[in-house]
Structure formats: C-alpha cells, structure tokens
Amino acid sequence: MSLDILNLTDRTPTEEARRQVEICNACRYCEGYCAVFPAITKQRAFADGDITQLANLCHNCRGCYYACQYTAPHEFDLNLPGILAEVRQDSWDRYAWPKPFAGAFQRKGTPIAVALIIGLALLFLALTALRPASGEGFYAYLSHGGMVAIFAPAFLLPLATIGIGLRRYWAEVGGQRITFAHLRDAVAATANMRNLGGGQGQGCNFEEGDRYSNRRRVAHQLVMYGFLLCFASTSSGTVLHYGFGLEAPYGLFSLPKLLGVPGGLLLTIGAGWLIRLKLQSDRDLGAASAWGGEVAFVLLLGLTGLTGLALYATTGTALVGPLLAIHLGTVLTFFLTTPYSKMVHGFYRLAALIRDAQVRL
Amino acid sequence: MTDSTKTWDVVIVGGGNAALCAAIEAAEAGASVIILEGAPLDYRGGNSRHTRNFRCMHAGPLSVLTDRYEEDEYFDDLLRVTKGETDEDLARMTIRTSETCLPWMEKQGVRFQPSLSGTLSLSRTNAFFLGGGKALVNAYYNRAADLGVAVRYEAQVKHVDIQDGVFGGVDCEIAGQPTRINGKAVVLASGGFQADLDWLARAWGPAAKNFLIRGTPYNRGVVLKDMLDQGAESVGDPTQCHAVAIDGRAPKYDGGIVTRLDCVPFSVVVNRHGQRFYDEGEDVWPKRYAIWGRLVAAQPDQVAYSIIDSKSMDAFMPSVFPPIQADTIEGLGQQLGISGTVLKETVDKFNDACRPGTFRGNELDGLATDGIEPPKTNWARPITEPPFYGYELRPGVTFTYLGLKVDDTARVTGEGGRMSNVWAAGEIMAGSILGQGYLAGFGMTIGTVFGRIAGREAAAYVA
Numbered sequence: 001m002s003l004d005i006l007n008l009t010d011r012t013p014t015e016e017a018r019r020q021v022e023i024c025n026a027c028r029y030c031e032g033y034c035a036v037f038p039a040i041t042k043q044r045a046f047a048d049g050d051i052t053q054l055a056n057l058c059h060n061c062r063g064c065y066y067a068c069q070y071t072a073p074h075e076f077d078l079n080l081p082g083i084l085a086e087v088r089q090d091s092w093d094r095y096a097w098p099k100p101f102a103g104a105f106q107r108k109g110t111p112i113a114v115a116l117i118i119g120l121a122l123l124f125l126a127l128t129a130l131r132p133a134s135g136e137g138f139y140a141y142l143s144h145g146g147m148v149a150i151f152a153p154a155f156l157l158p159l160a161t162i163g164i165g166l167r168r169y170w171a172e173v174g175g176q177r178i179t180f181a182h183l184r185d186a187v188a189a190t191a192n193m194r195n196l197g198g199g200q201g202q203g204c205n206f207e208e209g210d211r212y213s214n215r216r217r218v219a220h221q222l223v224m225y226g227f228l229l230c231f232a233s234t235s236s237g238t239v240l241h242y243g244f245g246l247e248a249p250y251g252l253f254s255l256p257k258l259l260g261v262p263g264g265l266l267l268t269i270g271a272g273w274l275i276r277l278k279l280q281s282d283r284d285l286g287a288a289s290a291w292g293g294e295v296a297f298v299l300l301l302g303l304t305g306l307t308g309l310a311l312y313a314t315t316g317t318a319l320v321g322p323l324l325a326i327h328l329g330t331v332l333t334f335f336l337t338t339p340y341s342k343m344v345h346g347f348y349r350l351a352a353l354i355r356d357a358q359v360r361l
Numbered sequence: 362m363t364d365s366t367k368t369w370d371v372v373i374v375g376g377g378n379a380a381l382c383a384a385i386e387a388a389e390a391g392a393s394v395i396i397l398e399g400a401p402l403d404y405r406g407g408n409s410r411h412t413r414n415f416r417c418m419h420a421g422p423l424s425v426l427t428d429r430y431e432e433d434e435y436f437d438d439l440l441r442v443t444k445g446e447t448d449e450d451l452a453r454m455t456i457r458t459s460e461t462c463l464p465w466m467e468k469q470g471v472r473f474q475p476s477l478s479g480t481l482s483l484s485r486t487n488a489f490f491l492g493g494g495k496a497l498v499n500a501y502y503n504r505a506a507d508l509g510v511a512v513r514y515e516a517q518v519k520h521v522d523i524q525d526g527v528f529g530g531v532d533c534e535i536a537g538q539p540t541r542i543n544g545k546a547v548v549l550a551s552g553g554f555q556a557d558l559d560w561l562a563r564a565w566g567p568a569a570k571n572f573l574i575r576g577t578p579y580n581r582g583v584v585l586k587d588m589l590d591q592g593a594e595s596v597g598d599p600t601q602c603h604a605v606a607i608d609g610r611a612p613k614y615d616g617g618i619v620t621r622l623d624c625v626p627f628s629v630v631v632n633r634h635g636q637r638f639y640d641e642g643e644d645v646w647p648k649r650y651a652i653w654g655r656l657v658a659a660q661p662d663q664v665a666y667s668i669i670d671s672k673s674m675d676a677f678m679p680s681v682f683p684p685i686q687a688d689t690i691e692g693l694g695q696q697l698g699i700s701g702t703v704l705k706e707t708v709d710k711f712n713d714a715c716r717p718g719t720f721r722g723n724e725l726d727g728l729a730t731d732g733i734e735p736p737k738t739n740w741a742r743p744i745t746e747p748p749f750y751g752y753e754l755r756p757g758v759t760f761t762y763l764g765l766k767v768d769d770t771a772r773v774t775g776e777g778g779r780m781s782n783v784w785a786a787g788e789i790m791a792g793s794i795l796g797q798g799y800l801a802g803f804g805m806t807i808g809t810v811f812g813r814i815a816g817r818e819a820a821a822y823v824a
Contacts, residue, residue, distance in 0.1 A: 022679070022681070023619055023681055025679050026618070026619035026678070026679050026680050026681045027493075027618050028477045028478065029413055029477070029490075029492055029493030029494075029496075029618070030492055030493070031474060031477050031478060032472075032474030032475070032489075032492070033491070033492065041478045044675065044679050063492060066492075066495075066496070066499060067491075067492025067493055067495050067496035067499070068495065069410050069411055069493065069494070069495050069615075072403075073403055073404075074615060075612055076681075199474065199491060200491065202472065210503070
C-alpha cells in the first residue's frame with residue numbers, strides 16, 4: 001500500500017483498487033466469502049491485468065465491505081466492492097469496440113431511453129413500410145424475411161464486437177487455452193451464482209445492509225434463466241421454421257411457447273424485483289457512477305419480457321400490430337446496445353470465472 | 362443531568378463480544394436490556410472487531426475445527442504462555458464451556474470459515490469467523506436487535522452507581538448529553554485501558570507515549586478505574602500490557618491485523634544505533650512475535666529496524682506498507698534514518714558469522730551464526746542480495762492485564778464482599794485467567810464464556 005493514503009483523488013481507479021487489494025492481502029479475513037479473496041492470496045504484487053481480473057471476478061456481493069474493519073471513517077478507507085465496480089466499468093469501456101461507442105449505454109439511463117425510442121420508431125417504420133400483402137399471425141404485419149433482415153445482423157454484429165472485447169480482456173489478464181474443465185467450473189459457478197452466496201449459501205449483503213439475504217441472488221437468476229428461456233424460445237422457433245417448415249404462429253403447447261412464456265414471466269418478475277432491491281441498496285458500494293445506466297438496462301431487459309408477454313396475450317386482436325412493433329423495437333434496442341451496456345457484464349464475468357478456474361484447477 | 366425514567370432489567374456497559382453475548386443471553390431469558398456502547402456505530406464492537414477466531418475445546422471434529430483439542434492440552438497451552446499466572450479452576454471452566462459456545466454462536470448467526478491461508482496452523486484449535494470479528498459483531502447486533510435489545514452508541518459511561526454493594530444505575534454521556542440510565546443489574550464489559558496512553562505511561566514510564574495501540578481507541582479504562590476507585594477487587598499486573606512488534610508506520614490506533622510484520626525471523630533487527638540486540642531466529646514467529654513488542658519497547662525511542670535482502674522477500678505474509686528499499690546497505694540505513702556505515706558494519710559482521718547449510722523457512726532449520734553476540738540461531742542467511750529492504754518496528758499494544766476479579770459466575774467483588782448485582786465479562790476481567798502472555802483466540806473465548814454467564818446470571822437475578 002502506498003503511504004500517501006490520504007491523497008485519494010490523484011489515483012486512477014486501478015491504482016486505488018491496487019492499494020485496497022494489498023491491504024486485503026495483508027488481512028485475509030474475507031477469504032470465505034467469494035472467489036476474489038483466494039485469488040488475491042495467490043499473489044504478492046498486482047499488475048493492472050490482475051486488478052482487471054479481480055474486478056470482473058467480483059460479483060459485488062458486498063460481504064467483504066460489511067465485514068471490513070477498515071472501511072471509512074478508518075483512514076485506510078476500504079470499499080473494495082465499490083472500487084472494483086468502478087474498475088470493472090472502466091475495463092468494459094476500454095475493451096469496447098468500436099471505440100466511439102465505448103460506455104455509451106453504461107453510465108446513464110437517458111441514452112438507453114433515447115435508443116429505445118429510436119428502436120421503437122424504426123420498428124413502427126418497418127411495419128408500415130414493409131407490411132406484407134399476406135401472412136399469418138405477426139407475419140401479417142412483418143414478413144419472416146423482413147424480420148430476418150433486421151434481426152440477423154442486429155444479433156450477430158453485437159456478438160462479434162463483444163468477441164473483440166473478450167479477446168482484449170483475455171490478453172490483458174493473461175488467459176490461457178480453455179479446457180472443458182475450466183468451462184465446466186465457470187458454468188457451474190454461473191448456474192447457481194455461487195459468488196452471490198456469501199460462501200456458505202447465506203447470501204449477500206445488499207438490500208438489508210449487514211444482514212445476509214439471498215433475494216438478489218434469486219432475482220438475478222430469475223432474470224438470467226428467464227432470458228435464456230426466451231433466447232431458447234426464439235432459437236427453437238428458428239429451428240422449427242427452417243428445419244421442419246413449421247411456421248409461426250405457434251400454439252401454447254409448442255416448444256417456442258413452452259420456453260417463451262415462462263421465460264418472459266421470469267424475466268419480467270426478476271427484473272422488477274432486481275430494481276426494487278437495487279433501490280434499497282447502498283449505491284456507493286457499487287459503481288455509483290453507473291447507477292442510472294444499470295437501472296435503465298434492467299428495465300429494458302424486463303421490458304423485452306413484458307412486451308413479449310403482452311404480444312402473446314393480445315393474439316388475434318387489433319393490438320398485435322402496435323405491440324409487435326413495441327416488442328421487436330425493445331428487442332432490437334436491447335441487442336444493439338448489448339456490447340455497450342451492462343449486458344456485457346455477463347460475458348466478462350464468465351470470462352473471469354474461466355480465468356479463475358485456470359488459476360485454481 | 363437528565364434522568365431517564367425507565368429502569369432497565371439489565372444494563373450492559375460496552376458493546377463488544379462479551380457485552381453482546383451477555384445482552385443476548387439476558388434478552389433470551391426475558392429481561393429488558395440496554396447496551397451502552399462508547400463508540401459510534403461505525404466503530405462499534407471494541408477490540409472484537411479486529412479479532413479473527415476463538416479458541417475452542419472439542420472432543421472431535423466440530424464445525425470448521427479438525428481433529429480434537431481437549432481440556433488438558435488446552436490448559437497446558439495456557440499454562441505455557443501464562444507461566445502459571447492463571448486461576449486453574451476459572452481457566453478449566455472457561456475451556457470446558459468453550460465447546461458449547463461454538464454451536465451457540467452459530468445459532469446466533471455467527472459464521473465460521475476454515476483457517477485462513479498463510480496463517481499459523483490453527484485449524485485444530487481455533488475457529489475462524491467468516492469475515493472476521495466485525496462480521497461476528499454485526500451478527501450479534503442483528504440478533505440483539507431481533508430480541509428487542511436497545512442499543513445506544515457514543516454512550517460513554519463515566520460512573521457506575523453502587524451503594525452498599527448494590528448497583529442502581531450508571532451516569533453516562535450519550536452523544537455528549539449527560540444521561541442517567543437506571544437498572545436492576547449491570548454487566549461491565551467495557552474492555553481494558555490500553556488506549557489511555559497517560560495511564561500506560563504512568564504504568565510503563567514515558568516510553569509508552571511512543572507505543573502504537575493496535576485496537577480500538579475507545580478502551581480507555583474509565584469504567585475499570587471507576588470500579589477500582591470504589592474498592593472493587595482487582596486482578597492482574599497493573600503495569601503490564603500485551604505488546605507485539607508491528608510496522609512502525611501503522612496508525613496510532615486501530616491498525617489491526619494488517620500492521621503485523623512476520624519478517625523478523627528472516628532478518629537482522631537493529632536499533633536506531635544500528636546494533637543488533639536479540640536472537641531474531643530464536644523460535645518460529647508465532648511463538649516469538651509477542652516478546653518482540655517488549656524487546657523493541659526497551660530500545661532507544663522504542664524503535665527498531667528489520668533488515669532483509671531480496672531472497673527473503675517471499676518468505677513471509679505480505680503486510681500493509683511496502684518496505685523501504687535500497688540497492689546498498691548503506692543507502693538503506695540512510696533511508697531508514699540510521700547510520701549507513703554502522704548498519705553496514707553490523708550486517709557485514711552478521712554475514713561473516715553465517716555458516717553454510719540448508720535454509721528451511723517454515724521450520725527450525727538450525728542454520729545458526731557462529732561467533733557473534735547475540736547469535737541468530739535459525740534462518741541465519743547472509744544478507745547479500747540487493748535490493749535490500751527495511752521495515753521499521755514499533756511496539757503495538759493489544760490489551761492490558763489489570764482487571765476486575767470475578768468468580769465463576771462472573772460476579773464482581775467489592776470491599777463488602779461479592780456484589781449482589783454487578784457482573785463483568787471480557788477484557789475487563791480477562792486478567793483473572795490470563796495473567797501473562799497471550800494465547801491466540803483466548804480473549805474471545807473468555808469474552809464469550811463470561812459474557813454468556815454474566816447475561817444469564819443477571820437475568821436470573823432480576824427475574
């Protein structure tokens with residue numbers, strides 16, 4: 001730790017995180033909470049890439065903050081979850097490609113709202129301009145070809161740019177060749193969000209200060225599994241369409257609906273719950289500078305689920321047209337902002353878990 | 362002075378581990394309980410917030426504890442460090458009771474974790490708190506809140522009102538406002554006096570002003586002194602404190618665990634005149650760190666310097682401040698503010714006295730010097746590989762020994778015999794059992810055992 005501990009303002013987030021991590025490495029009381037602390041104890045000196053890795057490995061469970069004997073007003077002034085969140089935000093900006101978009105939708109809610117308005121407008125425009133002569137269900141409003149023309153690039157291009165970012169991340173943290181064992185370990189940690197479990201399944205410290213709670217962990221998993229179900233629903237529709245010539249609309253007991261309806265419900269409920277918990281938590285223990293962007297992102301994610309459900313609920317009514325535009329516009333906005341919004345946390349978090357598995361296994 | 366009209370069943374003076382255990386036990390028994398914590402909320406918990414484990418007897422694997430650790434072995438360990446300065450009956454009762462404490466603690470919400478990496482090998486004897494002592498304190502405050510215990514922070518008790526051996530209330534200042542708190546029973550759990558440097562200086566001499574206090578600045582012994590002034594029976598050497606050698610750049614108070622330095626056995630240690638003064642390699646560090654506080658306290662200006670070279674840098678746990686670094690021994694001496702020439706002479710003499718042999722950092726390797734005074738009897742490797750590193754050492758006070766004498770029901774005795782409704786727990790009475798030295802995690806054991814007893818006894822008294 002540097003001795004000029006009172007001179008906090010001159011340090012970059014990475015330098016400040018290094019100062020704090022070195023104090024943690026001399027203490028080690030928090031070893032049992034999550035993957036971050038055992039990773040810290042493996043080293044004595046921390047390069048910038050090491051700090052980036054720790055920042056992305058941190059799930060912001062905050063157990064360490066509430067247990068810490070060195071938080072303000074103590075002169076050591078530790079707030080590890082807070083500073084790692086800031087470093088994490090910075091790292092996503094740094095890896096983002098192309099550069100001008102870096103952080104465009106990370107910090108503030110307004111850009112996401114603007115993007116959503118543009119997305120909705122584009123879809124209303126598309127529905128007006130590309131309205132097919134005939135078609136069933138929502139293909140009566142926008143042809144299958146039209147949807148593919150819009151969403152194939154809107155899905156694949158963001159994925160490709162995230163791939164570029166992940167490559168940069170991997171180089172900076174010194175990642176090696178990934179084996180099945182690394183992947184299995186990281187996916188298992190994601191599947192039950194182990195690192196929001198407080199080390200013993202008691203949960204994290206979020207909406208109730210120093211009391212442990214699993215609410216945030218559960219809400220996050222509702223969103224995550226809801227999202228994955230929705231994604232699987234769309235994928236299954238694609239397979240049915242191209243593989244079996246079965247075209248939408250699908251009935252309730254079809255794969256797309258059996259995956260999509262529960263997925264939409266989980267996504268909507270989970271997102272609402274997450275925002276509620278977020279409103280009860282202490283902003284300074286996360287990336288305070290990105291609070292608005294995070295809330296807007298969760299809202300957008302919840303909105304994709306909610307609008308999808310609404311679209312299904314109004315099947316056969318005159319509302320299908322406008323709701324289709326709203327739902328597809330929301331989804332489009334979500335996809336296009338993904339590389340530059342909080343959504344990237346999932347990709348980098350998984351990468352950090354894989355890298356951590358490489359160090360441990 | 363404002364007079365609070367309510368009369369509490371049990372008034373708890375202090376807000377650390379012992380106080381909380383007493384409060385929870387009393388509240389569970391149905392008593393109305395108020396905790397008067399001298400510190401503000403951010404610093405609540407006294408020295409408990411800096412702790413990391415408690416020493417626990419067990420007949421077989423228990424929670425995170427491995428193997429077994431039975432009464433006689435535990436007591437032998439205590440005898441060794443106290444050199445007999447203990448009360449065998451009280452000590453054995455404490456040891457036996459510790460086994461039932463661990464499940465009780467878990468029931469109150471305290472969580473344990475396996476012993477930490479790079480710590481002394483304590484997995485058999487000491488149960489580590491997940492997140493350390495502050496997490497334990499948080500768990501207890503939450504439990505106490507759920508039981509309806511009232512807590513006042515910044516509540517500094519100035520006087521314990523005892524008439525003819527019977528407690529009636531305390532006079533305190535709560536956030537600066539003079540307040541009287543009335544109660545039917547009191548548990549005194551307000552710690553020792555190690556943060557009162559004037560008191561330490563009276564006991565130790567002016568050198569004590571240069572000591573660093575490792576823990577809370579709020580343990581100023583006000584209640585202890587008030588009780589002694591009222592004729593309460595005391596125990597423990599009033600002139601002694603437990604001190605270890607820590608990083609000289611640590612904060613004056615509350616530096617806690619991270620300021621410890623484990624480099625001494627791999628170094629030569631000199632005073633400000635550049636001279637060695639004790640065998641740095643006498644024994645493994647966990648068995649020697651406690652005497653180095655005293656050794657450094659006896660040196661001019663209560664300061665010493667631990668000198669190592671680059672080959673030893675990874676042999677010990679990292680500490681909070683980076684060492685002073687130089688490419689030559691002379692340069693290192695100058696940077697440390699001592700004579701580079703003399704330091705060079707001392708290191709050269711030491712290097713010449715080193716003999717060939719195999720260095721083994723984690724055991725007594727017998728790699729000793731030959732022909733110098735004082736010798737270094739283990740880990741004596743010449744200091745030759747730049748860059749060279751230096752750490753400043755100062756005595757860091759952990760706790761004081763003087764306390765209130767209690768019996769096995771945690772009851773305090775005054776001039777007129779056993780007081781009817783005054784109990785004590787934690788550091789304020791630990792000298793009853795720990796008269797000298799220290800055994801890792803034993804302070805928390807004493808606090809938990811006596812806190813619980815005091816809370817139960819006090820609640821039974823008012824019931």
